Amino acid sequence: MTTVKLLTDAEAAAIPAVRAVFEDIRATRKSDFINNFWRGLANDPPTLKRVWESVKAVMGAEGTLDPLVKEMIYIAVSTANGCNYCVHSHSAAARAKGQTAAQHAELIAVISLAGQTNHLANAMQIPVDREFQFGG
Amino acid sequence: MTTVKLLTDAEAAAIPAVRAVFEDIRATRKSDFINNFWRGLANDPPTLKRVWESVKAVMGAEGTLDPLVKEMIYIAVSTANGCNYCVHSHSAAARAKGQTAAQHAELIAVISLAGQTNHLANAMQIPVDREFQFGG
Amino acid sequence: MTTVKLLTDAEAAAIPAVRAVFEDIRATRKSDFINNFWRGLANDPPTLKRVWESVKAVMGAEGTLDPLVKEMIYIAVSTANGCNYCVHSHSAAARAKGQTAAQHAELIAVISLAGQTNHLANAMQIPVDREFQFGG
Amino acid sequence: MTTVKLLTDAEAAAIPAVRAVFEDIRATRKSDFINNFWRGLANDPPTLKRVWESVKAVMGAEGTLDPLVKEMIYIAVSTANGCNYCVHSHSAAARAKGQTAAQHAELIAVISLAGQTNHLANAMQIPVDREFQFGG
Amino acid sequence: MTTVKLLTDAEAAAIPAVRAVFEDIRATRKSDFINNFWRGLANDPPTLKRVWESVKAVMGAEGTLDPLVKEMIYIAVSTANGCNYCVHSHSAAARAKGQTAAQHAELIAVISLAGQTNHLANAMQIPVDREFQFGG
Amino acid sequence: MTTVKLLTDAEAAAIPAVRAVFEDIRATRKSDFINNFWRGLANDPPTLKRVWESVKAVMGAEGTLDPLVKEMIYIAVSTANGCNYCVHSHSAAARAKGQTAAQHAELIAVISLAGQTNHLANAMQIPVDREFQFGG
Numbered sequence: 001m002t003t004v005k006l007l008t009d010a011e012a013a014a015i016p017a018v019r020a021v022f023e024d025i026r027a028t029r030k031s032d033f034i035n036n037f038w039r040g041l042a043n044d045p046p047t048l049k050r051v052w053e054s055v056k057a058v059m060g061a062e063g064t065l066d067p068l069v070k071e072m073i074y075i076a077v078s079t080a081n082g083c084n085y086c087v088h089s090h091s092a093a094a095r096a097k098g099q100t101a102a103q104h105a106e107l108i109a110v111i112s113l114a115g116q117t118n119h120l121a122n123a124m125q126i127p128v129d130r131e132f133q134f135g136g
Numbered sequence: 137m138t139t140v141k142l143l144t145d146a147e148a149a150a151i152p153a154v155r156a157v158f159e160d161i162r163a164t165r166k167s168d169f170i171n172n173f174w175r176g177l178a179n180d181p182p183t184l185k186r187v188w189e190s191v192k193a194v195m196g197a198e199g200t201l202d203p204l205v206k207e208m209i210y211i212a213v214s215t216a217n218g219c220n221y222c223v224h225s226h227s228a229a230a231r232a233k234g235q236t237a238a239q240h241a242e243l244i245a246v247i248s249l250a251g252q253t254n255h256l257a258n259a260m261q262i263p264v265d266r267e268f269q270f271g272g
Numbered sequence: 273m274t275t276v277k278l279l280t281d282a283e284a285a286a287i288p289a290v291r292a293v294f295e296d297i298r299a300t301r302k303s304d305f306i307n308n309f310w311r312g313l314a315n316d317p318p319t320l321k322r323v324w325e326s327v328k329a330v331m332g333a334e335g336t337l338d339p340l341v342k343e344m345i346y347i348a349v350s351t352a353n354g355c356n357y358c359v360h361s362h363s364a365a366a367r368a369k370g371q372t373a374a375q376h377a378e379l380i381a382v383i384s385l386a387g388q389t390n391h392l393a394n395a396m397q398i399p400v401d402r403e404f405q406f407g408g
Numbered sequence: 409m410t411t412v413k414l415l416t417d418a419e420a421a422a423i424p425a426v427r428a429v430f431e432d433i434r435a436t437r438k439s440d441f442i443n444n445f446w447r448g449l450a451n452d453p454p455t456l457k458r459v460w461e462s463v464k465a466v467m468g469a470e471g472t473l474d475p476l477v478k479e480m481i482y483i484a485v486s487t488a489n490g491c492n493y494c495v496h497s498h499s500a501a502a503r504a505k506g507q508t509a510a511q512h513a514e515l516i517a518v519i520s521l522a523g524q525t526n527h528l529a530n531a532m533q534i535p536v537d538r539e540f541q542f543g544g
Numbered sequence: 545m546t547t548v549k550l551l552t553d554a555e556a557a558a559i560p561a562v563r564a565v566f567e568d569i570r571a572t573r574k575s576d577f578i579n580n581f582w583r584g585l586a587n588d589p590p591t592l593k594r595v596w597e598s599v600k601a602v603m604g605a606e607g608t609l610d611p612l613v614k615e616m617i618y619i620a621v622s623t624a625n626g627c628n629y630c631v632h633s634h635s636a637a638a639r640a641k642g643q644t645a646a647q648h649a650e651l652i653a654v655i656s657l658a659g660q661t662n663h664l665a666n667a668m669q670i671p672v673d674r675e676f677q678f679g680g
Numbered sequence: 681m682t683t684v685k686l687l688t689d690a691e692a693a694a695i696p697a698v699r700a701v702f703e704d705i706r707a708t709r710k711s712d713f714i715n716n717f718w719r720g721l722a723n724d725p726p727t728l729k730r731v732w733e734s735v736k737a738v739m740g741a742e743g744t745l746d747p748l749v750k751e752m753i754y755i756a757v758s759t760a761n762g763c764n765y766c767v768h769s770h771s772a773a774a775r776a777k778g779q780t781a782a783q784h785a786e787l788i789a790v791i792s793l794a795g796q797t798n799h800l801a802n803a804m805q806i807p808v809d810r811e812f813q814f815g816g
Contacts, residue, residue, distance in 0.1 A: 001541050003363035004260045004376070033267060037253070040260040044377035050465065051253065051384075054458060058242075058249045065242045069205050073243060076209045077250035077391070079667040080216035082354040082762040085257040085264055086250065087669055091683035092268040104684070105724035106194075106201045107209060112663040112731075113194045114213035114222065117173070117187065119659030119757070121221040123623040123652045124176040125138045125631055128221055131169060132228040134411050137813050139635035140648070180649035186737065187656075190730060213663070215395040218490035218626035223397055227411035240412070241452035244395045248459075251391030255384040255485070259351040261359055270683050274533045275678050275771035276784070305539060309525070312532040316785035322598060323525065323792075329594065330514075330521045337514045341477050345484045345515060349522035349799070352488035354762035357529040357536055358522065364540040378466075378473045379481060385466045386485035386494065389445070389459065393493040396448040397410045400493055403441060404500040406547050487803040490626035495805055499547035512548070513588035520595075520799040527621070527795030531759040531788045533767055548804045577811060581797070584804040595797065602786075602793045609786045613749050617756045617787060621794035624760035629801040629808055630794065636812040650738075650745045651753060657738045658757035658766065661717070661731065665765040668720040669682045672765055675713060676772040 006039040017045035021052050028056060035089060068097045072107050079111050142175040153181035157188050164192060171225060204233045208243050215247050278311040289317035293324050300328060307361060340369045344379050351383050414447040425453035429460050436464060443497060476505045480515050487519050550583040561589035565596050572600060579633060612641045616651050623655050686719040697725035701732050708736060715769060748777045752787050759791050 012018045012034075022034055022042075041048040059070055071094040078086035094104070148154045148170075158170055158178075177184040195206055207230040214222035230240070284290045284306075294306055294314075313320040331342055343366040350358035366376070420426045420442075430442055430450075449456040467478055479502040486494035502512070556562045556578075566578055566586075585592040603614055615638040622630035638648070692698045692714075702714055702722075721728040739750055751774040758766035774784070 001360065001536055002261045002263060003359060003542050005543065006262075035265045035267070036262045037257055037260075040262050041256065043373065044381065046465070047377065047381045047384075050462060051256065054249055054252070054462075057454070057458060058245045061242075063242045064236065064239045065208075065246070069208070070242075070246050072201075072205070073208055073212045073246045074250045075667070076212035077216045077247050078254055079663055080213045081251070081254040081258075082666055083254035083257050084666075084669060085262045086254050087666060087683060088264045088268040088681065090250075091270070091669075095270075100200065101723065102200045105727065106197075106199045106206075108664060108667045109194045109724065109727045110201070110206045110209045111213050111667050112660045112727075113190055114210045114226075115217070115663030116190070116656045116660035118214055118217040118219035118222050119623055119656040120177065120187065120652060121173055121219050122217075122626055122628075122631060123619070123655050124140045124173075125628060125635075126142075126172045126176050126221045127138060128224045128409055129171045131171065132224040133409055134227070134231075135413065137632065137808055139631060139814050141815065179645065180653065182737070183649065183653045183656075186734060190734075193726070193730065211395065215391055218394055220394075220397060223395060223411060224409065227397075237451065241455065244392060245452065245455045247395050248388045248391040248455075252384045252388035255351055255387030256380060258354055258356075258359060259347065259380045259383050261356060261363075264681055269681050271685065273672055273677055273768065274535060275767060276532045277679065278534075307537045307539065308534045309529055309532075312534050313528065315781065316789065318601070319785065319789045319792075322601065323528065326521055326524070326594060326598075329590070330517045333514075335514045336508065336510045337480075337518070341480070342514075342518045344473075344477070344481055345518045346522045348481045348484035349488045349519055350526055352485045353523070353526040353530075355526035355529050357534045358526050360536045360540040362522075363542070367542075372472065374472045378469075378471045378478075381466045382473070382478045382481045383485055385462055386482045386498075387489070388462070390486055390489040390491035390494050392449065392459065393445055393491050394489075396412045396445075398414075398444045398448050398493045399410065400496045400545055401443045403443070404496040405545050406499070406503075407549065483803065487799055490802055492802075492805060495547060495802060496545065499805075509587065513591065516800060516803045517588065517591045519803055520591075520796045523799030524792045524796035527759055527792040528788060530762055530764075530767060531755065531791050533764060533771075546805045546807060550806075579809045579811070580806045581801055581804075584806050585800065595800065598793055598796070602789045605786075607786045608780065608782045609752075609790070613752070614786075614790050616745075616749070616753055617790045618794045620753045620756035621760045621791055622798055624757045625795070625798040625802075627798035627801050629806045630798050632808045632812040634794075635814070639814075644744065646744045650741075650743045650750075653738045654745070654750050654753045655757055657734055658754045658770075659761070660734070662758055662761040662763035662766050664721065664731065665717055665763050666761075668684045668717075670686075670716045670720050670765045671682060672768045673715045675715070676768040678771070678775075 002040060004040045004043050006036050007042040008039075009034075012039070012042055015042070015045060018042045018048060021045075021048050025052060028060065037085065037089065068094060068099055071097055071099070075107065076111050080115070138176060140176050140179050142172050143178040144175075145170075148175070148178055151178070151181060154178045154184060157181075157184050161188060164196065173221065173225065204230060204235055207233055207235070211243065212247050212250075216251065274312060276312045276315050278308050279314040280311075281306075284311070284314055287314070287317060290314045290320060293317075293320050297324060300332065309357065309361065340366060340371055343369055343371070347379065348383050352387070410448060412448045412451050414444050415450040416447075417442075420447070420450055423450070423453060426450045426456060429453075429456050433460060436468065445493065445497065476502060476507055479505055479507070483515065484519050488523065546584060548584045548587050550580055551586040552583075553578075556583070556586055559586070559589060562586045562592060565589075565592050569596060572604065581629065581633065612638060612643055615641055615643070619651065620655050624659070682720060684720050684723050686716050687722040689714075692719070692722055695722070695725060698722045698728060701725075701728050705732060708740065717765065717769065748774060748779055751777055751779070755787065756791050760795065
């Protein structure tokens, strides 16, 4: 059950601004598969385009972080935010980028340790040490 | 302002179970500095010991993830959970482990992109694609 | 799957305090439909009554905010909190109050932009500008 | 205390890509004031530009939602996410756009009602009613 | 820094609907102290009254849960939600109701364990066992 | 749908480190039932062992908090974090430990009141009263 319509390929193809993004997604990913997230966003072509271009810029950039590391960071945020869809989609993406079972296990161990100490620091309302100051 | 006392070095040294953990923190980190988080946890020696041993096991393990990558994952979770203390402490830890400004900028870009699409997926209540099934 | 029983109409009618609230919900909404949320709350008649009266007071008040605007604010909070039930129920309520597809698209665009910048501000731990001071 | 440097006007002006965005912020807002959020983001000019353009596109668009309504939605998300900076900055923005004390009071009443019922629905794990189905 | 004015005793006394609630808070708590939360809420007398009456009904009721247990539950929710004010105010309330240091330590241990396993269950997207079905 | 395999009894028994933990879970709980959470964690035997030992230490300890009170605190955190699995599993655990319907109703009433006032305090950005200072 969704709160918006998920556009079919035919419906997407009938809207030029959506078709253009879907074609770019397929070309960029070298795959015909368009996942539901984009089919929902397609109800709003300007947002579809803006979000896709952000994803391409951030996740596709030749930067200093490995593409698999970026997927792991994505999974970490999505887990903490309780976004079930995003945990699934980025866990699949991480596997597609070569994540091993051992790497996934370590990722989850770090995420849950952070979950634990986040709650401890919040419960004790620990003040930030001056030593942590940026540039300090 | 905290909800517990932060133990001083003298107070910590007076409790054998706390002193042992503090000594191990100092030896493991090759630094005399004990940050406030541990000084708060020291009110409960068994939890202090259990949490420190978890941190050592997860963050210090010779595994498949780079120590800096683990710090980035930690920052990602702490940001999403709104734990100000943890964002500060692990941002400092990442810098201490050699994180460059460019890596930090990319980290933040991924975290905020995830924050954006997490909200989109939740607002649209997008159903998980069968293609994301583990082992599928 | 729930953690409480969802009361049927017959079960609700058999408890005077529940029946009274259900009758008021039906009269206020001019509809026979009682959604699952109230059927679960009906296990605790005083809480059922208190919550329903709060909903009536806040959402039904003749105040300065348009009823549709209030539904959008409700959707925004529910999305950020990851309450799937509430996102669904208030998205349906917004449509029932005349929300257009264009309005829904704009709502989601604002929600996700806020999600993005919330994560940025938290990751950078930006201090509040004095200029934002209330009355400043 | 922050995890990044907040760029001064002189530092911002020395980086052409940052200067261009700061000039656009000033021109768009018809004000010389640049708040700390942008001074932090300025460490990463491409992200600064992308986020500012998103803010301009979403918050500045001539769409179907009133600019003040968008600020209220922004406050709602920021409150639920516990982003103190964002609550402050967008509460100031809402006042600047003419929000009355009565409107603010109603906004907060709706936000907190949603916070209450979000927790109730999550605690009871209420299943979504078929009647809420989009298009249903 | 706040987003609303905090009413002084003189300002509160000048508004009959606020004065009545403040008097009831003082009488109920047998203390002259009115904490900042109520001084902020006093900007909106109907919400002030509704929230105070809910607090009195839920926290003050002669029910099946011990008043201290209720404070601990309150601290647990506030910690997970990252509400710094609420963690402080209810930690103080728990101490005032006789919470020992050992009880507080156990409370925090449970909260942080839950934080850890919540993240694990979300990261693995574990399906609910049929055995957990209510009434099952 | 999960992001990891859930190990069957046969698969678990074939890995000595997993079999040992599963046997301890069964012996400790005096039940043959192993819920899905542990079957997912079993992909990473060291984390399985560490988490199980934490659960045993925290939830099973003869301390100052009643076992049922600990389950209620667990439910409170899990609800606020939106962990559906955990809300279900610990609501079942609370029932197994003798939680009455009246206690559950009160638990939910406190959780949702906290959800409400957490949002109010965050929206108003209420400063912590000096009176709440630990030791103050």
